[in-house]
Amino acid sequence: MRTLIANGTVVTAAETVRADVVIEDEKVAAVGLGLDVTADKVIDATDRFVMPGGVDVHTHFDLPFGGSFCSDDFGxxxxxxxxxxxxxxxxxxxxxxxxxxxxGLDTWFAKAEKAQIDYGLHVIIREVNDGTLKEMDELVGEGVTSFKLFMAYPGVFMSDDASIFRAMTQSAASLSLIHISE
Known part of the structure; x- marks a missing residue:
């Protein structure tokens, strides 16, 4: 499917310009003024901004914690x-x-089947041991890019300094997130 967003004010990281945007198969195919294309759908964006969607890198959907769950699920x-x-x-x-x-990752993939937008997953490491350290390499090979450890929430998520160091050393090819406050 091809969509033409015509006559909008296109906002990019570098500039704001009046332009048309062609979207083909859910991807931006062309940006320019007065594009001469045949489209299945035309959206008149005169006097409107056209910009990329936002990215929220820290969400908690359907997360169990303290005997309850977050109010929102992926849907x-x-x-x-x-x-x-x-x-x-x-x-x-x-x-x-x-x-x-x-x-844990498979559980969240199942929960994310309700997602209405694109999503990614950070992996929270609750227990650092030889098995999880090996798994980190396997998951990075499958595309996981970040792991989170905690210096807070004793008895739930908290890891000691040596465990955090081991995990961060193991995950040098990915991003380590450290939660340090309660």
């Missing part, structure tokens, strides 16, 4: 995000106590 949370102009979110896949990183 309601991503729908609300879309209405606000956010088109991508990055949530947190949680390793269950005694479970593997893979199990």
């Amino acid at each position: 309601t949370g991503t729908r609300a995000a879309a209405f606000g102009g956010t088109t991508t979110c990055i949530d947190f896949a949680v390793q269950d106590a005694g479970g593997s990183l893979r199990q």
Whole structure:
């Protein structure tokens, strides 16, 4: 499907210009003024801004914590995000106590089937051990780009300094996120 967004004020990281935007198969195919294309759908964006959707890199959908859950799941949370102009979110896949990183990631993939926008997942490491360290390499090979550890929430998520160091050393090819406050 080809969509033409015509006569808009296009906002990029570098400039704001009057232009048309052609979207083909959900990707921007062309940007320019007075584009002569045949489109399945034409949107008149005169006097309107045309810009990329926002990216929220820290969401918590359907997260169990303290005996309850976050109020939004992937369906309601991503729908609300879309209405606000956010088109991508990055949530947190949680390793269950005694479970593997893979199990936690698969649980979140199942929850994310309700997503209305694009999403990614950070992986929360609850227990650092030889098994999880090995899994980190495997998950990076599959495309996981970030792992989160905690210096807060003792008895729930908190890791000691040596464990955090081991995980950060292991994940040198990816991003380490450290939660340091309660």
